[in-house]
Every structure is written in structure tokens, then in C-alpha cells.
Amino acid sequence: MQPSINSLATLFGIAAVSLASGYYLGQVSTTGPLKKHHVKDILKRCKAKAKKEQEMQGSDSEGYEDGDDEEDEEDEVEINSLSLNDIPGEVRMALVIRQDLGMQKGKVAAQCCHAALACYRLIATDPSRESYNLPLTERWLSHGQAKITLKCPDKETMDELFAKALSLGVNSYVVHDAGRTQIAAGSATVLGLGPAPKAVLDQITGELKLY
Structure with a gap:
């Protein structure tokens, strides 16, 4: 079939x-x-x-294009900020940017990153450092890692702010540019302050305008 x-x-x-x-x-x-x-x-x-x-x-x-230039290596100042732990309120970081250098936005962003990382490294990564302050760092980390960018007219003003931060026991770092792109080698570009209580930072940067 x-x-x-x-x-x-x-x-x-x-x-x-x-x-x-x-x-x-x-x-x-x-x-x-x-x-x-x-x-x-x-x-x-x-x-x-x-x-x-x-x-x-x-x-x-180590050279980067435009705004991603590295900073020069330099001696870090280790500041003991333990006396600030008893001060209540918000803890933040301030990044003070020099205006007389004429840095472009990308350059400023890179330099602020250098300053923020350097401040964090000083205060939070090595218990053997004089600047190590874990309680203050944890207060900053647990409340959003607040940062504020501010304008600074020139190096003289930045030096005064840095000296005031030293006297108040505020963790600080000055970024000096390597000079591979926009500005002269060794130029102080950004001052990093903190983490520290806002009440203390205001004593240093209270008269500066926002960037």
C-alpha cells in the first residue's frame, strides 16, 4: 500500500x-x-x-591628555585631626581651586580628584600615620561623602588657608601639578581640606565663593 x-x-x-x-x-x-x-x-x-x-x-x-594630568609627588603633611571628633554636625570635604591659573574644566576636575583621593589616603588608609582618623572618616562616609568646591584667587590666599587648616587640625593636602599640559610644573592647583566638621571648615573657607 x-x-x-x-x-x-x-x-x-x-x-x-x-x-x-x-x-x-x-x-x-x-x-x-x-x-x-x-x-x-x-x-x-x-x-x-x-x-x-x-x-x-x-x-x-605618566602623561595624560588635557584635564587628566597627574600631580607631582611631594612630601605629605600628616595632620592629627583627632581633636575634631567631638565636634558634632555634618562632616564634609572642601576642594579649593585657584582661579589665577586659568585651568580648563577638565583640568580642574582631574586636580580635584587628586586632592580628594590624597586627603582620603592621609586620613583613612594607614593606621601608622599621624593623620589617621577612622571615626571622622566613617562619619563622612556614612552621610554621603559630602564635598564642596570653592574659588581661591591666588597662591598667597591658598597658602593662608592651608596654614589656618594646619592650626585647626584639619586634614589637608595641596596638589602640585606635574606641568605636562596646561600650566607650569609645580603649580599649586587645588587645596583639599577634610574630611572635617562643617563648623570647622567654615572657619577656614567661610568667605570663599562656590566654584
Whole structure:
């Protein structure tokens, strides 16, 4: 007896599904290695590109474009701020930016980052430092890590603010630029203050305008 048209259609359908499944499984089994090889190739090209850029920048390979210039290494002043722990209220960090240097926005942002990280490193990362003050740091961290940016007209004013911070026991750091992009090497760009109680910072920066 010859098979019916419906039976033939069913057989062709099963065959088509089998072929499609086999092709799909074959693709799945080979895609993994292909993807891994592709990723390795991309990483290899990235590594070669980074190496070439380092060679172009010079042996120190520390220069950044425009606003991402690094600051010079310098001696850090370790300030004991434990006397501020009993002062209540908000704890914040202040970043005081010199205006006479004519820094562009990206440059200012990079220098403020340097100042903030340096202040944090001084007060929170090494218990052997004179400037280490974990309780004050935790107050700052647990309430949003408040930061304020302020304008400073010139280096003389910045020096006065720094001296006042030292006298009040406020953790401080002055960023000196490496001079690889917009300004002269060694220029004091940003004064980082804190974390410290707002009431104390106001005694130092209360007359400065917001940046």
C-alpha cells in the first residue's frame, strides 16, 4: 500500500526539523571556541595599542591628555585631626581651586580628584600615620561623602588657608601639578581640606565663593 500524502508530509517535516536541529547544535558546539579566539584577538590588539601609546608618551608613561594630568609627588603633611571628633554636625570635604591659573574644566576636575583621593589616603588608609582618623572618616562616609568646591584667587590666599587648616587640625593636602599640559610644573592647583566638621571648615573657607 502506498503511503498517503499526509504521511509523506509528516516524514518531510520530521526530516526538516532534524536537519535544522543538527545545524543548530553544530553551531553551538563551535561558537564557544570561536568567541574565545575572537576575544583573545581583541585583547591582543588592545595590549599592542596600549604599549605603542606608552612608547609614544615616553619612558615614564605618566602623561595624560588635557584635564587628566597627574600631580607631582611631594612630601605629605600628616595632620592629627583627632581633636575634631567631638565636634558634632555634618562632616564634609572642601576642594579649593585657584582661579589665577586659568585651568580648563577638565583640568580642574582631574586636580580635584587628586586632592580628594590624597586627603582620603592621609586620613583613612594607614593606621601608622599621624593623620589617621577612622571615626571622622566613617562619619563622612556614612552621610554621603559630602564635598564642596570653592574659588581661591591666588597662591598667597591658598597658602593662608592651608596654614589656618594646619592650626585647626584639619586634614589637608595641596596638589602640585606635574606641568605636562596646561600650566607650569609645580603649580599649586587645588587645596583639599577634610574630611572635617562643617563648623570647622567654615572657619577656614567661610568667605570663599562656590566654584
